[in-house]
Amino acid sequence: MLKGELFIAGERRASSDRFQGQDPATGAAIEDVSFAGASEADVADACAAAEAAFAPYSTLPLEQRAQFLEAIATEIEALGDALVERACRETGLPPARITGERGRTAGQLRLFAAEVRDGRWQRVRIDHADPARIPPKPDLRLRMIPLGPVAVFGASNFPLAFSVAGGDTASALAAGCPVVVKGHRAHPGTAELVAGAITRAAASTGMPAGVFSLVNGTSRRVGEALVADPRIQAVGFTGSRAGGEALMRIAAARPRPIPIYAEMSAVNPVIILPHALAARGTALGAAFVASLAMGAGQFCTNPGLVLAVDGPDLDAFIDAAGTALTGQPAQTMLTQGIWEAFEQGKAKLGASAHVTAVTQGAEGTGPNQGRAALFSVKGSDLLADPVHLHEVFGVSSVVVRCADMDELIATVGQLEGQLTATLQVDAADHPAGARLLPVLERTVGRIIANGWPTGVEVGHAMVHGGPYPATSDSRSTSVGSMAIDRFLRPVSYQDMPAELLPPVLNDGAQDNIGARIDGRWA
Ligand SMILES: NC(=O)C1=CN([C@@H]2O[C@H](COP(=O)(O)OP(=O)(O)OC[C@H]3O[C@@H](n4cnc5c(N)ncnc54)[C@H](O)[C@@H]3O)[C@@H](O)[C@H]2O)C=CC1
Ligand SMILES: O=C(O)CCC(=O)C(=O)O
Structure with missing residues (x-):
């Protein structure tokens, strides 16, 4: 039963500032409950409680931290159909997608529980002292x-896996950091259900109350106050480039600037090399549209740009993609704002003198239904207008007709930072692939061969990140176990008496977690 309240450090809290969830499929408010918007005082209370929880939470035995993460996964699963129904109603996404996303969310919480127990993330290094050396070498432990x-x-766009108990929350909690979530106004009921699950898990595993809070609100001041709060030490964000950049400015302007990990925008180029295009262009056209249309195109990994050498083989690909796209029904988008931004994005592309409209999908029959669109542009014109390369969030993509491989590689080299690049590559294309790889490594976080970029696997070797503006910090990932590193920093202890050292740094205490001792990996 939803109450529409905030969660501040284990307590529910009401507010007179109310807002309503929206059903994007009908365009109408969901009337059963209204939701509390946080005041700046609520944000400050959540941050103060998180600060108070930091010392007790971060020094708990790792086993207890891991059990907390597992308990969150179990509590989320126990929400059952109520969670799936609410998330579908608030997002317009179908039950199969939300059910899959719930599995991914619980799975990544359990992955981080295992990561916490594993302990190697502490990256212990010990250089023993050598008093006989001139000058004497100190004892250093990191x-x-x-x-x-x-x-x-x-x-x-991911109301579970990238939201209240999503990857950013799971990795921050795994690192030992209390979390204050700014919920997205597009799914406040879903957020409340998940916040309740986290709060119950915190209570049943004996966590300090301030380990988790949820603040909502329709006004930007909630997020602004949160990022500016002096107790907050890092930020995880997934959303628009404008939103991410606004928060980056706030983080940088603080008296004590903090790291912000913002995942913002990408067009995720797909490069079809000539032999693959000749051998399988028609099949690739249909498969490309399946990836493009997934989740109404509302994936940050959506393939928004396709590059290939011009000619009859590319015509065959475009024909097949066009046929598949024409048959695409319009899909309900997450919010009216996102649908409007999609319509504007397509209109701007269509208005470019360099762009040809290839085809469109079926027209929408209800509110907020995004109509699929495919465009093409000549390689020599692609960089003439920045609008060709802006993320259009929805089922829209641009096929780039390059004169030859040299033009294709030069064009790829001038793209902004991206989350992914995809190569469709047959054995005879390997020499061209080898030329492209060093260019792509400079530009993207993940390079895919003969697959599609949508659907990020949660694992140990995943990078969901990339150079600016795909993210604000290319040195990390927001998906997979390495995401824990974003919320850690190294401390070195020099000549510290053994009784004062953190136990993990004492000699012989690293049996199962690996360590670099006197330069050698143990
Ligand atoms: N690349 C990606 O993964 C995604 C891109 N988007 C893009 O973002 C557009 C809008 O979608 P939203 O999900 O609403 O993203 P958004 O960036 O507008 O909002 C995300 C969150 O950031 C907050 N926020 C945004 N601007 C802020 C500011 N200036 N100060 C303080 N807080 C701020 C919002 O309140 C919200 O909680 C979409 O049309 C799409 O273009 C959205 C979701 C994912
Ligand atoms: O799983 C995926 O492909 C997409 C992830 C995504 O869209 C996001 O990070 O917002």
Whole structure:
């Protein structure tokens, strides 16, 4: 039963500032409950509680931290159909997608529980002293410690896996950081259900109350106050480039600037090399549209740009893609704002003198239904207008007709930072692939061969990140176990008496977690 309240450090809290969830499929408010918008005082209370929880939470035995993460997964699963129904109603996404996303969310919480127990993330290094050396060498011992309270912005497009208990929250909690979530206004009921699950898990596993809070609100001041709060030590964000950049400015302008991990925008180029295009262009056209249309195109990994050498083989690909896209029904988008931004994005592309409209999908029959669109442009014109390369969030993509491989490679080299690049590559294309790889490594976070970029696997070797503006910090990932590193920093202890050292740094205490001791990996 939803109450429409905030969660501040284990307590529910009401507010007179109310807003309503929206059903994007009908365009109408969901009337059963209204939701509390946080005041700046609520944000400050959540941050103060997170700061108070930091020392007790970050020093708990790792086993207890891991059990907390597992308990969150179990509590989310126990929400059952109520969670799936609410998330579908608030997002317009179908039950199969939300059910899959729930599995991914619980799975990534359990992955981080295993990561916490594993302990290697502490990256212990020990250089023993050598008093006989001239000058004498000190005893140095290093470990990673958590940064402090973390602010997480729930994303609209993944109401579970990138939201209240999503990857940013799971990795920050795993690192030992209390979390204050700014919920997305597009799914407040879903957020409340998940916040309840986290709060119950915190209570049943004996966590300090301030380990988690959820603040909502329709006004930007909630997020602004959160990022500016002096107790917040890092930020995780998934959303628009404008939103991410606004928060980056706030983080940088603080008296004590903090790291912000913002995942913002990408067009995720797909490069079809000539032999693959000749051998399988028609099949690739249909498969490309299946990836493009997934989740109404509302994936940050959506393939928004396709590059290939011009000619009859590319015509065959475009024909097949066009046929598949024409048959695409219009899909309900997450919010009216996102649908409007999609319509504007397509209109701007269509208005470019360099762009040809290839085809469109079926027209929408209800509110907020995005109509698929495919465009093409000549390689020599692609960089003439920045609009060709802007993320259009929805089922829209641009096929780039390059004169030859040299033009294709030069064009790829001038793209902005991206989350992914995809190569469709047959054996005879390997020499061209080898020329492209060093260019792509400079530009993207993940390079895919003969697959599609949508659907990020949650694992140990995943990078969901990339150079600016795909993210604000290319040195990390927001998906997979390495995401824990974003919320850690190294501390070195020099000539510290053994009784004062953190136990993990004492001699012989690293049996199962690996360590670099006197330069050698143990
Ligand atoms: N690349 C990606 O992964 C995604 C891109 N988007 C893009 O973002 C557009 C809008 O979608 P939203 O999900 O609403 O993203 P958004 O960036 O507008 O909002 C995300 C969160 O950040 C907060 N926020 C945004 N601007 C802010 C500011 N200036 N100050 C303080 N807080 C701020 C919002 O309140 C919300 O909680 C979409 O049309 C799409 O273009 C959205 C979701 C994912
Ligand atoms: O799983 C995926 O492909 C997409 C992830 C995504 O869209 C996001 O990070 O917002």
